[in-house]
Amino acid sequence: TTSAATVTITGAAGQIGYATVFRAAAGALLGSETPVRLRLLEIPEAVRAAEGVAMELLDGAMPLLESVDVFDDPTAAFDGAEVGLLIGARPRSKGMERADLLSANASIFSVQGRAINEAAAPAFRAVVVGNPANTNALIAASHAPDVPAERFTALTxxxxxxxxxxxxxxxxxxxxxxxxxxxxxxxxxxxxxxxxxxxxxxxxxxxxxxxxxxxxxxxxxxxxxxxxxxxxxxxxxxxxxxxxxxxxxxxxxxxxxxxxxxxxxxxxxxxxxxxxxxxxxxxxxxxxxxxxxxxxxxxxxxxxxxxxxxxxxxxxxxxxxxxxxxxxxxxxxxxx
Ligand code: NAI
The missing domain is CATH 3.90.110.10 (Lactate dehydrogenase/glycoside hydrolase, family 4, C-terminal)
Known part of the structure; x- marks a missing residue:
């Protein structure tokens, strides 16, 4: 085995987060040789649910899972992160205008971009899943001037x-x-x-x-x-x-x-x-x-x-x- 990698997953208590964390902890992200330290970021209202996900991860007794921690503070969540799976986003609610959706997500991804700039590891790489994914990646990158822009990608x-x-x-x-x-x-x-x-x-x-x-x-x-x-x-x-x-x-x-x-x-x-x-x-x-x-x-x-x-x-x-x-x-x- 190689040394452990630190992976921050946002929206970890959400649907895609739930489906992602188990496979990430089982080697599907970095291979079966690399132990992972998972850092789960959620909004305060969903922290308890994320703690439940962390409990289930422990219940998997997964050999590659070195640690799992839950955060509602983005800077703490991205501390030392080498990989970021940026899944959490604000969904479009009924009657919401496009500009409102963009601005709600822009505030999420600008905060996370700044947190990444401050706390992530030099090797940091991100994939943005939360929609509008491409533009959310653009926003995060724009707020992380010390991280090479090409490290911010979106899922297609x-x-x-x-x-x-x-x-x-x-x-x-x-x-x-x-x-x-x-x-x-x-x-x-x-x-x-x-x-x-x-x-x-x-x-x-x-x-x-x-x-x-x-x-x-x-x-x-x-x-x-x-x-x-x-x-x-x-x-x-x-x-x-x-x-x-x-x-x-x-x-x-x-x-x-x-x-x-x-x-x-x-x-x-x-x-x-x-x-x-x-x-x-x-x-x-x-x-x-x-x-x-x-x-x-x-x-x-x-x-x-x-x-x-x-x-x-x-x-x-x-x-x-x-x-x-x-x-x-x-x-x-x-x-x-
Ligand atoms: P979900 O609503 O089940 O989960 C989203 C989670 O993100 C929630 O637990 C919520 O509390 C959390 N969250 C919201 N704001 C956050 C913040 N600021 N920091 C941390 N966590 C935060 O949604 P689901 O089904 O898991 O989908 C997630 C996103 O992925 C959606 O935006 C969806 O549109 C997008 N998506 C993108 C795809 C792609 O191919 N790019 C494919 C499918 C979904």
Whole structure:
């Protein structure tokens, strides 16, 4: 075994938090060789519930779980954190305006950004899950000027997994046979689910889809909305939002970032744009990325087809509008 890693999980008493902490303590986040110290952050009203989660974690007698502590103070919660799973957020309540939602979350993520700046370990890396995830990551990064901005990422891995699964189903193969899907833009229904580089058993996915009677129109009118609206479909069928699949994607996001992508393959992560692919610098946008030795690299631009370009631009426009709304409310920190 290696030395223990410190992981801070926010919203730990919530649904995704509950599904995440057990697997993180069982090795699904950092591997079965790395013990973990879990630091759970909740709002005061939910601290008792988080303590209950901590009690259950103890009841697991989990060999890799070195410690579990509960906090309602962000600076204490992020003390020494090497990994942050930023799951807790303010949900949209009935009748809430978009600006109110942005500002409620901006106050959460600005406080957490400052706490991270003050207390986290130099190696700190974060994935923001709480929505609006991309913009929340932007806000947190803007309030943590001493932490490299690229360490603040947002979750689009669930969308990536959904695309892989639906592609496999449409082609009658296993998910192990599909590769190269990409999610671009915002974690919202404006996301662009890109199959132009996807493969099925090494062949272009669009070619294999055609053999199954699915043309580009089907991709546009059925496949892309199916993936983008899968969250709503889960709510309708399961009677509750995506929880276990979101927890799974969160764990995979960090694991891939730390452990790397397989040779010739990529994952989707929302990361601050370097200005690549025509996406304005600093916008936290989903891209296909390769990972190696704890670093991610946005894949090199390829000749993006016009229809893809328009889709990407539309989602990026939504991200820019979110950024402007936050700027207008004066909620960005010193980095911005
Ligand atoms: P939930 O409502 O069950 O849990 C959220 C928890 O966060 C609650 O326990 C709440 O007390 C806590 N919380 C709120 N403010 C906090 C703060 N300032 N500090 C610490 N904890 C705080 O919600 P659920 O189902 O666990 O979802 C969490 C978030 O993840 C939501 O914003 C949801 O929209 C988002 N989500 C994102 C996905 C993605 O792919 N990016 C997929 C699915 C959900």
């Amino acid at each position: 891995r669930l969308d990536h997994h959904r695309a892989e699964a639906q592609l496999a189903i449409a082609c009658g193969v296993s998910v192990n046979d599909v590769d190269g899907v990409a999610i671009w833009g915002n974690h919202s229904t404006s996301q662009y689910v890109d199959l132009t580089r996807a493969t099925v058993r090494g062949r272009p996915a669009e070619e294999v889809l055609l053999e199954h009677g699915h043309d580009r129109r089907w991709i546009d009118e059925f496949f892309i909305p199916k993936v983008a609206k899968r969250g709503a479909e889960i709510i309708e069928v399961r009677g509750g939002s995506s929880v276990a699949s979101a927890a799974h994607a969160t764990l995979r996001h960090i694991r891939t970032w730390l452990r790397g992508t397989p040779e010739g393959s990529w994952a989707s992560m929302a990361v601050p744009s370097t200005g690549i692919h025509g996406v304005p610098e600093g916008v936290v946008c989903s891209f296909p990325v390769t990972c190696s030795q704890g670093r991610y690299t946005i894949v090199e631009p390829w000749a993006i087809a016009d229809f893809s370009r328009a889709r990407i631009d539309r989602s990026v426009a939504e991200l820019l509008a979110e950024r402007e709304a936050v700027e207008a409310l004066d909620l960005l920190g010193p980095r911005a």
